[in-house]
Amino acid sequence: MTDSALSDKVFDGIRVADFAWVGVGPLVSKYLADHGAEVIRIESSVRPEPLRRAPPFVNDEPGLDNSGYYADFNSSKQCVSLNLQHPDGVSIAKRIVEHCDIVTESFTPKAMRAWGMTYEDLCEIRPDLIMISMPMYGLTGPWSMWQGYGHVLQAAAGISHLTAYPGEEPIGTGVAYTDFLVPHFAASALLAALDHRQRTGEGQNIDFGQMEAAIHATETMVLDYTVNGREQQPLGAGHPDYRPYGTYQCAARGDDDDRWIAITVTNEAELASLADVAGQPSWTSLEADALDSEIASWTRTQQAEELMEQLQSAGVPAGVVQTPEDLRSDPQLDHRGHFWMLDHPTMGHRAYDGPSFRLSETPADLTKAAPLLGEDNEYVYKEIVGMSDEEYVEHLVSGAFD
Amino acid sequence: MGELFSSTLPTIIHAMTTPTAAGPLAPFRVIDLTNELGQLAGRMLGDLGAEVIKVEQPGGDVSRFIGPFRGDVVDPEYSLHWWTFNANKLGATLDLTTSRGQDLFTRLLNTADFLIETCPPDAAAALGLGVEAVHSSHPGLVHTSITPFGREGPYANWKATDLVGTAMGGLSSLCGAPGRPPIRPTASQGFTQASAQAVVGTLIAHYQRTKSGRGQHVDQSMQEAVTFTHDNASPTWDIRGINNGRPGNGREIGGYKSGQYVYEAADGYVAALSYGGLFGLTARQTIEWLDHHGMAEDLTSEEWLAKLDATQGILIPPTGEDGDHLNDVLVRFCKQFTRAQLVAEAQQIRNGWGIVHTPKDLLENEHLAAREYWTEVEHEEGHVTYPGPWAKLSKTPISIRHRAPRIGEHTFYVYGDLLGFSVDEIRSLASANVI
Structure with missing residues (x-):
């Protein structure tokens, strides 16, 4: 048994060169970093990672080391600054890769090709490398050079088509949804490839087209079309098989009159329990639309959290439509220790999201807040890459580390 | 096969009873005891090459009765839900409520590397699925539980549908229009998120096992999985004390609302952020592009350019009158093309x-066709087009190797070949009625 087998850090000894940006890439490497891998983010002040320039900023002061958006996705990681447009940029990047097990990137495919850093190129310096490329539309095909965002990709993948009020425009979710969906697929492919390498010594390349993974989140939408020729339609909060199944407005909480509860009924027993909690035995024989109106009138006088407790105690699947604020005081998430409070040199004591699963023996450990841009230059360039003090200063002065 | 079974077992035993190894996880076996909350997890492990054995209750899993159905015929072999989430799995039945059934299950686990289940926490012990019980008898097993709120904690025994998951995890508060009811994607994202994140946790535990030889428990909560989807809402509350809300046809980032992002074109809708890049x-x-079509209106002025060009600045889009104007220009533009x-x-x-x-658009999409995305899967009723692999691995490709199992289809493989029982x-x- 090696020393690493005794470590409680799952990915102890695994080093990642993380060229990826925005959501999908950083959220993949976050899984690795939060479980002990040494993840080195490779960024530049010349063309900053877009999330470093996106709000929320502490004190509403924009700054590359002040974005909560960036911070939340980059816990437990290191960061070097490196200008890949600088004449020495690519050769330095390759010297980092030489010491890495995994390369992640999420540019359109022409970027890595232009830099001479495709999988084939990088394999020459690191034959057992695992590389995952995560462009919107994959490494090949007529749309491969297209740009995009998670907000747009949810539309392209068919998710927005199913996310709307009935008969209205396809608004999609209010978030860049695929950014928070496809990282799990990408990480799964990457971890399976890592297992394969562990057993065989063989690395490989992963062409991860975000759209192709996202289509797997549309449930039966594809087969209903290919088998039945039917285009499924959005139902608002609703469900094709169950009613009542919706969100209902509750009584105001203080000044906040935007309190809602999800109430869902999947069988007769739950319907009877709902009617019982409401004190309305006749509800069990009401027609669905009429019942919906009755529930909506009733919930408007009820406090959302109390109603949730009552309904759950009676065995009815129900839950408050929780806001970000609510999540911070949710007793169940608190029990599971979802939020991690970490100290950041410029942003202070801030909440970070941990992974949603608990491993009984080797749980996640968010070891540090997000890195400052270039925070780990000295360590990475000198101790990992092996630059002398003179060479380090030379590159610093020449602008290679911008 | 014995003629005794001809009425209850399918007459066609597919070549899949000796599956071709493919994919990075080909050496491993998964026992899948999940309902709709976790079925995608086993499907993903199957796509990655693992041999996944879906264990159903005698007579067939309840999720075989989730629609839609092929030709709208309600039949446990025609559920498209079952087909979608159980392709790449083998199937056998087992009554876990009997002691004989639990004994068989234990033997089955002895042959397995992974167990994934969605057992309600308060029923786990009675079914022999308690964390300690499983671990002490199968110390090398990675045991993954996918439950609505997690195996322990104040809400552990609460019930949740997909909507309750998207509500309690915070996604629904970010979906829908202001002043109108919060919504969810009509395809279940609570289930999808819980399943997909459970696979990540499972494979992290698996990697640890390759070093230590020891398995462990992975406790996946749907509610907590949904919190992953908040985008920037969590740090926005933490830093600015503002709840991102339901932006309707819009975007909200860091507590700043921007204009609409879905625009009506001549033949449907397009999506474009930041006022389409204006x-x-x-x-x-x-602006030059719109101007080329003669539709940039007054946006070509230096005054507008100074407001809009963010190459040197920060990424907070204009709102109020400026935002409304940009939006109006773009609405007029998009309708023409x-x-x-x-x-x-x-x-x-x-x-x-x-x-x-739309679904039709996707199936006719030239890019996905060029990447040979769609996969034809053989069914007794003919070929059916499925979404293809969700990643292209160069050395150990993942694939959709075969359709979902029919009820009891692999009974002889599982109880005969794997457990050594005679016919x-x-x-x-x-x-x-044990199997």
């Missing part, structure tokens, strides 16, 4: 517009 890093090019022309021209100036695809013994188990 604001942001490609503002100049976007088809989706394909709008998106192709936008992409030429490196502006990330996209088409809002007579399997018959007597079936007669006793």
Whole structure:
């Protein structure tokens, strides 16, 4: 048994060169970093990672080391600054890769090709490398050079088509949804490839087209079309098989009159329990639309959290439509220790999201807040890459580390 | 196969009873005891090459009765839900409520590397699925539980549908229009998120096992999985004390609302952020593009350019009157052109517009066709087109190797080949309704 087998850090000894940006890439490497891998983010002040320039900023002061958006996705990681447009940029990047097990990137495919850093190129310096490329539309095909965002990709993948009020425009979710969906697929492919390498010594390349993974989140939408020729339609909060199944407005909480509860009924027993909690035995024989109106009138006088407790105690699947604020005081998430409070040199004591699963023996450990841009230059360039003090200063002065 | 079973077992035993190894996880076996909350997890492990054995209750899993159905015929073998989430799995039945059934289950686990289940926490012990019980008898097993709120904690025994998951995890508060009811995607994202994140946790535990030889428990909560989807809402509350809300047809980032992002084209809808790029890093090019079509209106002025070009500044889009004006210009522009022309021209100036695809659009999409995405899967009733692999691995490709199992299809493989029972013994188990 090696020393690493005794470590409680799952990915102890695994080093990642993380060229990826925005959501999908950083959220993949976050899984690795939060479980002990040494993840080195490779960024530049010349063309900053877009999330470093996106709000929320502490004190509403924009700054590359002040974005909560960036911070939340980059816990437990290191960061070097490196200008890949600088004449020495690519050769330095390759010297980092030489010491890495995994390369992640999420540019359109022409970027890595232009830099001479495709999988084939990088394999020459690191034959057992695992590389995952995560462009919107994959490494090949007529749309491969297209740009995009998670907000747009949810539309392209068919998710927005199913996310709307009935008969209205396809608004999609209010978030860049695929950014928070496809990282799990990408990480799964990457971890399976890592297992394969562990057993065989063989690395490989992963062409991860975000759209192709996202289509797997549309449930039966594809087969209903290919088998039945039917285009499924959005139902608002609703469900094709169950009613009542919706969100209902509750009584105001203080000044906040935007309190809602999800109430869902999947069988007769739950319907009877709902009617019982409401004190309305006749509800069990009401027609669905009429019942919906009755529930909506009733919930408007009820406090959302109390109603949730009552309904759950009676065995009815129900839950408050929780806001970000609510999540911070949710007793169940608190029990599971979802939020991690970490100290950041410029942003202070801030909440970070941990992974949603608990491993009984080797749980996640968010070891540090997000890195400052270039925070780990000295360590990475000198101790990992092996630059002398003179060479380090030379590159610093020449602008290679911008 | 014994003639005794001809009425209850399928007459066609597919070649899949000796599956071809493919994919990085080919050496491993998964026992899948999940309902709709976790079925995608086993499906993903199966796609990655693992041999996944779906264990159903005698008579067939309840999720075989989830619609839609092929030809709208309600039949446990025609559920498209079952087909979608159980492709790449083998199937066998087992009654876990009997002690004989639990004994068989234990033997089955002895042959397995992974167990994934969605057992309600308060029923786990009675079914022999308690964390300690499983671990002490199978110390090398990675045991993954997918439950609505987690195996422990104050809400552990609460019930949740997908909507309750998207509500309690915070996604629904970010979906829908202001003043109107919060919504969810009509395809279940609570289940999807819980399953997909459970696979990540499972494979992390698996990697640890390759070093230590020891398995462990992975406790996946749907509610907590949904919290992953908040985008920037969590740090926005933490830092600014503002709840991102339901933006309707819009975007909200860091507590700042921007204009609409889905626009009506001549033949459907397109999606484009930051007023279609009129604001942001490609503002100049976007204004030139509209101007080329004679539709930039007053945006070509230096005054507007100074407000819109964000190449040197920060990424907070204009709101109020300025935002409304940008939006109006773009609404007028988009209506004049088809989706394909709008998106192709936008992409030429490196502006990330996209088409809002319907299911039909997707199946006819040239890009997915060029990447040979769609996969034909053989069914007794003919070939069926499925979504293809969700990643292309160069050395150990993942694939959709075969359709979902019919009820009891792999009974002889599982109880005969794997557990070593004779045909007579399997018959007597079936007669006793254990399998």
